[in-house]
Structure formats: structure tokens, C-alpha cells
Amino acid sequence: MEEDKCIVYYDEKYPSSWIKKDDAEKIANFLENFRIKNAEELADFMNNCINEENAYGKLVVFSQDVIPYTIAKEYSTDRIYFIYTI
Numbered sequence: 001m002e003e004d005k006c007i008v009y010y011d012e013k014y015p016s017s018w019i020k021k022d023d024a025e026k027i028a029n030f031l032e033n034f035r036i037k038n039a040e041e042l043a044d045f046m047n048n049c050i051n052e053e054n055a056y057g058k059l060v061v062f063s064q065d066v067i068p069y070t071i072a073k074e075y076s077t078d079r080i081y082f083i084y085t086i
Contacts, residue, residue, distance in 0.1 A: 004035050007045060008061045009068070011038040016064040027063035034061065039068035046071055 010028035012021065019027075028036050037045055042060070049055035 004037075004045060005057060006031070006034045006059045006061075007037050007042070008034040008063050009039070009042045010036050010063045011042075011068060014039050014064060014068045015066050017066050019063070019065045024063040027061075031061060034059075039070040042068065043070035 008028045008031045010024055012025070016024050028034075046055075046060075049058060
């Protein structure tokens with residue numbers, strides 16, 4: 001399988017704040033060359049990048065403006081999205 005380098009987060013089961021659900025879906029579908037990942041898949045993707053130390057050169061776009069619980073379970077420096085971005 002081809003390695004995911006550009007992904008877009010979209011999960012209809014998770015909330016959004018300023019971005020309406022249908023607009024979030026439009027954003028996700030507009031990015032044709034991006035692979036859409038839901039909250040669980042996003043956490044797996046980020047964890048794999050962290051564990052394999054290969055996040056460099058990969059892009060994650062959030063079509064929804066609320067970070068899913070799967071990557072921000074607690075407020076600490078060991079949460080997935082914090083580690084992924086450093």
C-alpha cells in the first residue's frame with residue numbers, strides 16, 4: 001500500500017465548533033489527493049509516525065476545528081498531537 005503523506009481528518013461522529021459538519025465534509029472531499037482518516041485512524045497514523053520517527057514530510061489537515069479525543073485524551077505533554085508536532 002502506498003504510504004500516506006497527505007491526510008485530512010474528517011469524522012462525522014465527532015463535533016465541530018465554527019465549521020459546519022457539511023462544510024467539513026466538503027473540505028475533506030475537496031482535497032482530492034489526501035487520504036481521509038477518521039479519529040481512530042488519525043490516532044493510529046500519528047502514533048505510527050511517532051514510533052517510526054517519520055512524521056517529517058507528512059501533512060495533516062483538520063477539516064473540523066475540534067481536535068478529537070483520540071489524540072488529545074488528557075492535558076499533558078505526552079498527548080499524541082503534542083508529540084507529533086514537535
